Amino acid sequence: MRQGAAMRDLGDDRRHESGTGDGGPLTAAEAAVLRGLLASLPLNGQRLKAERYVRGLLSVRGRKTLRSVAAQFDGASAQQSVHHFISASPWDWTPVRHDLARHAQRALAAQAWVIGTTLIPKTGPHSVGADPQQTPLGTVNGQCTVGAWLASERAAVPVDWQLRLSARWTADPLRSRASVPEDAAADTVETCVRRAVAGLAEIRGLPRLPVVVDVPEAGGMPLVRILAAAGRPFAVRVSPSLPVRIDRWELPTYGDLLRTAGDLAESLPHLRQQVNPGDGSTTVAAVPVVASPRRREPMTLLGEWCPERRAFPRLWLTGRDPSGVAAALRLTRLTAVVERDLVEVSDRVGVRDFGGRSFPGWHRHITLASVAHLMAVSARGHRGAVTRDRSPAQERDYRPVI
Incomplete structure (x- = not known):
């Protein structure tokens, strides 16, 4: 996320001053799509409330809180029913x-799943899951979430969400106040990422898309093995400190001692090459590596240097994809589409705006906000692909530090 956008996210209503820009009445085709997206809700009254809630997220100016969205419903009792529908009604958000x-997938012709973290700043400690979060710009109070997005070169849509809970939220009295399920345990971001990856297999009727995981601190070998075992192409961003071994089947003159990924990428300049994945030429080292000398699981460590960046390269672990380095890098570019649409679309339909204390309420709100995101993307229509800004300011300043 660009620094200016990230700083705006810390304000209260500043990012909402202009409304969503998508608040016009839905066309008949769009209304039919919306009804189809909500068809799994078992009761007609639930479907009507959900549809009106999504319309409110698309049209209400300012923050999309429960109160502001409920205000479009006539009468105090109707408004109270909206609070109950989001925070206490038993409907399941998974379907x-x-x-x-x-x-x-049909609308975007999505090329991959992109899994990454999103910080939702909060002004106080009472919103469910809110805790002090460490970021590159200091400590920020808020919720740490992991989102699974379907992405193409033109647009991205959030589909599934995990809310990381610290130990204080999984113990009473906060657990009971927030209606946190009995079987919920304190999470790390890594366990949230693994849960997000596991959840992809539960969605029926989708092609087996590649998975891009842009969470360096959670991108260890266990996650890579899970993706490889599932038979999914993958690109997992990793920390420079991740231990890896050179694949001596490919580079027999090198030892198989453990090296850090950052050191390995830096120490083999003869493996660097110029590659153009479609957005301009970039310098890349493609190093064949294995996870263990006893289990040959061939992978490629990609280290990418940008001319403006003098620090460590961006590091990714991928499979040995016969389509080559350029294809793997094109997948990693989808993270920029997610970052753009988080700011340009998700924030404008209220993805970060739920301020309640209810854990189920958080999930229901963010689910309907994700539906609103898809409706807004559809209304936006076709637009050009994202051009990668290679300046350091593009890095997500408020990605939580794990």
């Missing part, structure tokens, strides 16, 4: 997310 995934 809605699965229908959203299937429709988003």
